[in-house]
Amino acid sequence: MAKRVAIEGSHAASLAVKLANVDVIAAYPITPQTHIVERLAEYVANGELDAEYINVESEHSAMSACIGAAAVGARVFTATAGQGLALMHEMLYIAAGNRLPIVMAVANRSLSPNLNIWGDHTDMMGSRECGWVQLFAENAQEIFDLTLTAFKIAEDEEVLLPVVVNLDGFHLSHVIEAIEAIEPEEVAKFLPPRKIPDYALHPKRPTTWGAVGVPEIQTEIKYQLEVALRKSKEVARRVWREYGDLTGRYYDVVEPYRLGDAEVALIMMGSFCGNARDAVDLLRDKGVKAGLLKIRMFRPFPKEEIVESLRKVKAVAVVERAFSPGGVVGPLTADVKSSFYGEPERPSISGFAAGIGGREIAPTEIADAALKALKVAEEGKLDGGFEYMQVRW
Amino acid sequence: MKDKFRPTWQELPIAGIILEPGNIAESRTGDWRTGLMPRIDQEKCQRCYLCWAHCPDISIIIREDGGVEIDYYHCKGCGICVKVCPYKAIEMVEERGLG
Numbered sequence: 001m002a003k004r005v006a007i008e009g010s011h012a013a014s015l016a017v018k019l020a021n022v023d024v025i026a027a028y029p030i031t032p033q034t035h036i037v038e039r040l041a042e043y044v045a046n047g048e049l050d051a052e053y054i055n056v057e058s059e060h061s062a063m064s065a066c067i068g069a070a071a072v073g074a075r076v077f078t079a080t081a082g083q084g085l086a087l088m089h090e091m092l093y094i095a096a097g098n099r100l101p102i103v104m105a106v107a108n109r110s111l112s113p114n115l116n117i118w119g120d121h122t123d124m125m126g127s128r129e130c131g132w133v134q135l136f137a138e139n140a141q142e143i144f145d146l147t148l149t150a151f152k153i154a155e156d157e158e159v160l161l162p163v164v165v166n167l168d169g170f171h172l173s174h175v176i177e178a179i180e181a182i183e184p185e186e187v188a189k190f191l192p193p194r195k196i197p198d199y200a201l202h203p204k205r206p207t208t209w210g211a212v213g214v215p216e217i218q219t220e221i222k223y224q225l226e227v228a229l230r231k232s233k234e235v236a237r238r239v240w241r242e243y244g245d246l247t248g249r250y251y252d253v254v255e256p257y258r259l260g261d262a263e264v265a266l267i268m269m270g271s272f273c274g275n276a277r278d279a280v281d282l283l284r285d286k287g288v289k290a291g292l293l294k295i296r297m298f299r300p301f302p303k304e305e306i307v308e309s310l311r312k313v314k315a316v317a318v319v320e321r322a323f324s325p326g327g328v329v330g331p332l333t334a335d336v337k338s339s340f341y342g343e344p345e346r347p348s349i350s351g352f353a354a355g356i357g358g359r360e361i362a363p364t365e366i367a368d369a370a371l372k373a374l375k376v377a378e379e380g381k382l383d384g385g386f387e388y389m390q391v392r393w
Numbered sequence: 394m395k396d397k398f399r400p401t402w403q404e405l406p407i408a409g410i411i412l413e414p415g416n417i418a419e420s421r422t423g424d425w426r427t428g429l430m431p432r433i434d435q436e437k438c439q440r441c442y443l444c445w446a447h448c449p450d451i452s453i454i455i456r457e458d459g460g461v462e463i464d465y466y467h468c469k470g471c472g473i474c475v476k477v478c479p480y481k482a483i484e485m486v487e488e489r490g491l492g
Contacts, residue, residue, distance in 0.1 A: 207410050207412055209410050211411055220402040225408075
């Protein structure tokens with residue numbers, strides 16, 4: 001029987017990584033991620049985890065070391081946040097392009113300037129085209145479960161891609177919650193050691209990775225990755241079903257809350273989904289038929305699931321902790337809108353940026369966003385634009 | 394695979410990884426030449442092999458009989474062999490489609 005333990009969000013990630021029995025961890029400390037790798041360094045130092053812990057000089061090097069280790073066939077983990085992810089940016093593409101099943105935790109942090117260590121999703125959104133499977137956790141339990149299952153998704157032969165588990169800096173990384181872990185024997189059955197591919201780097205079998213991709217083959221190389229990334233949605237569902245059978249906790253790429261008869265639906269990712277459920281309850285108490293669709297998998301984007309879940313609602317309010325400077329709308333809003341373009345039944349969609357740089361988003365604010373989106377729909381408009389909802393005037 | 398140099402996305406090894414070592418010999422770098430190619434005057438060649446030692450593309454071939462010839466499939470036409478030959482036995486001439 002699984003033990004219930006009180007654990008900091010960061011350490012929930014560390015525990016999952018320990019249970020996954022990784023071979024190599026290469027990381028550089030950065031707030032608010034540091035606790036994750038600090039705990040892993042302790043595990044290695046104490047002999048609780050038989051892994052190579054590589055202290056590198058930057059996040060660019062952290063990902064480079066992960067790439068080398070994963071190319072040899074090792075099970076690899078790293079973690080970063082904000083500026084660290086930005087410095088890693090170049091290597092994120094190499095990891096995905098070389099089809100290496102690395103798992104990374106990102107304790108989401110606002111990008112500088114101004115110097116801000118607190119949470120929002122601008123770091124991940126800035127690297128969203130990197131070709132990784134991108135998951136967003138809502139609480140410590142999800143951090144644990146998504147991190148552990150990430151290895152199985154990443155290493156699946158139909159996927160072979162890196163997976164990033166996003167967890168909101170501070171709101172998740174530094175908060176202690178109760179979680180249910182699983183026993184090492186159960187993990188061993190669920191997640192056997194990584195199968196080393198024939199083409200893995202080995203002195204006896206020289207192979208060349210990342211050679212010149214001339215115009216005649218670059219399109220095919222990129223398309224291969226696209227096919228694998230799209231396939232990862234189905235694989236993730238399969239892995240999460242198996243994990244659910246083991247733990248009783250079943251996950252999917254999206255998660256509905258009171259959506260059944262909803263007229264207005266919120267779309268959010270990450271820790272503030274809890275507040276969004278409160279907002280839904282507040283609205284329901286006032287007679288507004290509201291609901292929430294939480295996005296757990298951001299890449300590959302769950303277009304079909306979103307369309308299926310929300311085709312009947314009148315209005316959608318996307319509340320995201322990110323924006324797209326000079327763009328049409330924020331990144332999540334843009335993907336939601338594109339998902340519906342061309343659908344015969346589509347709701348009116350409004351986008352909102354909130355929770356930037358660690359600012360709280362109160363349930364009442366989320367409820368306001370839903371009401372604004374509903375008003376736009378009732379005025380007969382399909383497009384509510386994009387609003388920085390917490391800006392002081 | 395119908396065309397080795399133009400594989401489909403399914404034919405391409407995962408991530409475009411090159412599985413066999415030493416494959417650069419297959420690359421036809423001879424077509425990088427831009428109009429001039431080196432030609433050896435066998436009468437003047439003294440078989441000192443300085444061109445062989447300097448060629449950056451291993452495109453000078455020493456035959457079994459000790460004579461010297463150029464591998465036009467790989468020679469990029471840089472002209473270093475012409476510069477280093479002490480006997481002026483190599484000159485750059487108009488391309489004749491020998492590559």
